[in-house]
Amino acid sequence: MRTLHQLSDDERMHYPKACRAIKEDFYVDDVLTGGDTIKEAQTLQQDLIKVLQKRGFKLRKWAANHDSLLESIPVSDREANLPLSINKEDHIKTLGLRWHLARDCFFFKVTLEEISGTVFTKRQLLSEVAKLFDPMGWLQPCIVVGKIMMQQLWLQHRTWDEPITEELDAKWRKFRSQLPVLQEITIPRWLHCSDTVNIQVHGFCDASEAAYAAVIYVRIEERDGSTTVQLITSKSKVAPLKVQSIPRLELCSAALLCDLMSTTLEAHGWKDVIPYYWTDSMIVLQWLQSPAAKWKVFIANRWWNGPDWLKEHQDKWPKSRFICNKAVTNLEVRQKAACFTTIKAEEKENLTQQFSSFTKLSDELRQTQTALIRMIQREAFADDISLPNTNKPLAKTSSLIRLTPFLDSDQILRVGGRIQQSAANFDTKHPILLPRGHMANLVIKHYHHQMLHGPAQLVHSTIRTKYWIIDGLTAVKQFGRKCTHCFRMNGKPSQQLMGILPQERVRPGKPFARIGIDYAGPITIKWSNGRGTKTTQAYIVVFVCQSTKAVHLELASDLTAKTYIIFIHTD
Template sequence: MVGPVVQQDLLSITIRFRFRRLAIVADVEKMYRMVKVQPNDQHLQRILWRDSPDETLRTYELTTVTYGTASAPYLATKCLQTLAKENEANNPRAARVLKDDFYVDDMLSGADNVEDGKQLIHEMIELTSSGGFTLRKWISNEPQLLEDLPKTLLDDRVTLELDKSSAPVKTLGLLWEPMTDRFVFRPPKWNDNSPITKRIVLADTARLFDPLGLIGPVIVQAKIFLQNLWKQKCEWDEPLAPEFQRFWLEHRRNLLALESLHIPRWTGFSSTLNKSEIHGFCDASEAAYGACLYLRSTNNDGSIIVRLITSKSRVAPIEDPGRKKKKQSIPRLELSSALLLSHLYEKLVHSMQISIPAYFWTDSMIVKCWLSSLPSRWQSFVANRVSEIQHITKKGVWNHISGIENPADIISRGMTPAQLQYQRLWFEGPQWISDDYCTWPKTSAALAEPDESLLEEKSSVSLPIRVKAPNLSTQAFLAAFRRFVAIRGKPQIMMCDNATNFVGANRELKELRQQLNDQQFQYSMIRAAEDDGIEFKFIPARSPNFGGLWEAAVKSFKGHFRRTIGINPLSYDQLHTVVQQVAAILNSRPLTPLSNDPHDYPALTPGHFLTGRPLTAIPEPELHEIPENRLELWQRSQVFVQRI
C-alpha cells in the first residue's frame, strides 16, 4: 500500500517560506535508511545477491525502509510527523517546523532575526537527533545563522532547486539563490528534432514547474494552446499542423528568456510591521480566467512594499453540444475567477494561520452586484458560487477596479517571458496600491459625487396617512396631514392616488374615497397646502402608473404586508407597530450602489431624508423556532416583521 500524504503540500510550505525574512534550509541525511522496518515485516524486503556469476546466490533481508518501494515515502514522513507530535510539549517550536515545514526530507523554514534563527537551528538539530536523523546541507541568505555549524554540514551550492523530483525528465526548475535571496528559473532542454504532437505538448506543459504561480501568465499560454489542440480533435501521436508546430517551437524559444527573470523570495512580511494587508485580484477572458494575491506591507517608517505572493489560472470550459454543455458567458467566467480567488485566499490563510485584513478586486460590476446580494436571488450556477465566495471572504472587502489596472488580466490572457519581466503591474500590483488609501479607486462614482437629479428622483417617499374613519371632514383630513408633517417633515410635493385602494372597504372608507374625489375637497386641500409652500397633486383614478416610484413603494409595502400578515387578526397596537416597522424597512433600502470599502460613505437611504440618519431597529432575538402558542402578544407581531 502507498499510504496517505501526511505532510503539507508544496504550495503551503513555499508560501510560508516567502513570509520569513531569514530563510533556513536543510535536508535529512539518508532519511529512508534511518527508519527501521518492524522485524515481522522485514521478510517482505528480501533480495537475492552475489558479487559475481561464480558465486552462490545469497538471500538478504533489508531492515530499513527501502527507496523505490511504494510505501517508503509514507513510512519515512510518518516517522517525522510522529517525532514532532511526541515532542510538542518539550520543544514546541521545533516540533511545529518538523510537522509543517518539511517537504519529504527537505526543510524550508526561517526566522525574523538572527537570534531566533540560531535558536531554531539548535532546536531542530536537537529534535531530529533524538529520533536518529541528521540534518545536513544547511544554507541561508544570512551567513551569520550558520557560523556555529561545522563546515561538513553546510551546503555550498550557489542555487537551490525547490523541485527535487526524481523524474528522468528535467522540469522548468524553480530555484533559489541564497546570496541574492531571489527566485530564478532554469528552462529545460528540449528535443527540437522530433515532430511536435499533442502528447509532446502535454509533456512539455507538465515540465513547467511553478508551484507559486510566479510565472502564471507564461504557463497559461501553454494551457490555452493545449486546449485549442483538444478543440481541433488532434490525435495524440499525429504531427500537428505546420502553424501549430511553429507556435510551439516559438513558445519553447521564448522560455529561454526566463533565465533573466529574478523574483525576490521575501514578501516583506514581518511581525514588527506597522500594518499588513492582502490584496486579491481576479479576471477572465474568453480563453481563461485567473487570480493573484499580493501582500501590502507598511513599515514603521511609512514605506510600503507590495509583492506578488501566488497566482492560479484555469482555462475556460469547452463548449460541448453533445453533452448540452454551453459556452460560459464572460460574467460567469468572471464569477468563476472570483471563486478561484476565494480558494487561493483560503489556501493562504490556512497556510499562514494569521489574520490579515483582505481586499478583493474585480473589474466586473456584474460580479460585484452578485456578491452584494443574497445568493437566493440568483439562479443555481450563480447562487452556489456567490454563497461560497461570501462564506470564504466574509472577513474581506470586495471592490471594483478598472480592467487596465487589474493584474489578473495578464494571467487571464497570457504573456511571453520577455514581456512579463518588464511588467511591474504583475509583480507589484497597480501603482495606487503602493500609495495612500485616498488614491485607491472608489467602488462607485455615484458614491463619491452623487448625482443630485438622481437623489431627487430616488428620494420621493410614499408614506401612509392615517385618518380616523368616523370623522371624514376636510378639517379632520387636514389635521391628519398636519400630524404627518409634524412627524416626517414638510414635503415639497404631496401626491394623492384618489383612494382607489379603498375600493371594497367598509362604508366609512367608501365615504373617504368619495370625499377625496370631490372637487371642493381637493380645492380645499390644495389651498391649505399652498399656504405652507407644498404642491398637492391628484393623479387620475385607477391610474397607479402615474405614481411612478412612490406607487412602487406602495406595492412593495402591500406585498410584504400580505405575505407576513395574511389573514391573521391583529390588535390595533400590533397592526400599528408592524406597519411602522415595515415602513422603516422599506425606507432603509439604499438609493445608491452599495460599497464594501470601509473608508467610503454609507449608502443613502430614504431614512436619511426623513430623519437625517439611517433608520435602525432595536435588536430582537430570533423567534422563528419558538412554537407560536408559546409566543407573547408582542413577540407574535415581531415574528411577522422577522419574516420579511
C-alpha cells in the same frame, strides 16, 4: 509525516518554535524555515537538530543565505558541499525552485532541447508544458498560454503522435522561443513582514474568453513610512470547452480567488490579517450582493508588484462606482412559473368553514376527482364519448368498440360488459375508462406501491377493480421496468458460459474406456454379521464412464494412493 507530527506534539513544551517548524514548515523530507534575526535562526537551527536527533532523524543538505548559519555544520552535511563562504553565483534547488543564496531570491531554470527539423506532436507539447514547474504560480501568465494551446490541440482530436497543424506549430515555436526569458525573472524570498506597522493582503481576479485567473499580493507598511507591495502567488485555469458568458467566467475567477486567498492566509499564519478582494466586474458584484436562491445553479456556486495605486495611502485607492445594469445582471435570474387562483378577501375564511363535516369534505374531493377524469376522457375519447347518449354504435375503428362503453350519471365513461348480475360493487363491474397518459401513470404508481411492488398481473388486476386503462397490462409492465426498487429486487445473476467439452465426452468408445473417478463418504460399515463385530469407516469409489455416463461403484477402506491403484488395475 505522522511520525514528525507526533514528535512535534511530544516536544512542544520544551522546544515550541522548533516543533512549530516541524509541523508547519516540513514538505515531505525537506524543511524550509528561518527567523527574523541571525540569533533567532541559529537557535531554531540547534533546536531542530536536538529534537529530530531524539528520534534518530539527522538533518542533512543544509543551505542558508548567511555564512554564520553554516559555520557549525560539517561540510559533508551541507547542500552540494557548499563552501564556508557563499559565492554570489551559488544556488540550490529546493522544492522544484532555484534559490540564489547570496541575493536571497528565487529564479527559474529553463532547459529546452534542440528542435531543428522536429515535427511537434501532442505528446511533445504536453511533455514540454509539464516541464514548466511553477508551484507558487509566479509564471501563470506564461503557463496559461501553453494550456490554451493544449486545449486547442485537444479540440482537433489528433492522436498522441500525429503532427499538429501548421498554424498551431507556428504559435508553439514562437511561444517556445520566448521561454528562455523566464530565466531572467527573480522573485525575492523575504516578504519584509518582520518589523512592520501594517500587513494587508490584496487579491485580484479577472477573466477572458480563453481563461480566468486570480493573483494575490502582500502590502507591507514599514515603520519608516515606506510601503512595499510584493507578489505572493497566483493561479489560472483555461475556460471550459462548453461556451460560457464572460460574466460567468468572471464569477469563476472570483471563486478561484476566494479559494486561493483562504489557502494563502492559512499557509502564512495570517489569522488577523483582513483580506481585500478586487474585481472590475460590476455584474459579479451585483450577483455576490444578492441572495443565492435568486440565481441559477451556476451562480449560486499588472504583475509583479500590482497596480501603482496599491502602494499609496488607502484614501487614494479606487472607489467602487457600483452601477447596477439590471438588463445584464438579470440574465442569470432563476425563472419561476406560478399559477394563481384569485379569492376575494372576505371569502378566505369561508373557504375552510363551508364544510360542516369531514364526510362533506370527502364528497367535495370525490367530485373534484370526477371532474378531472371527465375532462381527460373528453380530450382522449372525443369521437366516442357523445355516441352512447344518442344510441348510435361506435365506429368499427374505435379502440373502445369491444368494451361497450356507456356514460354513468356523472357523465363518466365506463366499461359495459356482461357481469351486471354479479354481486361485485359498481366500480368493479363497470370500471372507469382511462387513456394512456400521466393520469394513468399516477394510478399505476399508486396501486404498484399499494401492492408492495408486486408482479404486473397482480397490480393490473387490482387496478381493474376501479379503472380500465387502455392497454393497461403493457403500461403496468413498463412502469415496473422503470421502478428502481423492482429493478434491484428482480435482478438476476449473470450466467457463466460452460466450457467446451473434452474429446473423451463427445466421441463414442467402449464402456469405461475413459472414466472419471470420485469418492463419496466416509460411511460406517461392518465387515461381518454377528455380535461383537466392529464397525469401521469406508469410502465409496464412483467410476463414471465418459462416453455413456454409466456408473460403477466400489468400496474402499481408505483414501491412500495404494488402494486407489488397486482399484484402477482391478477395473
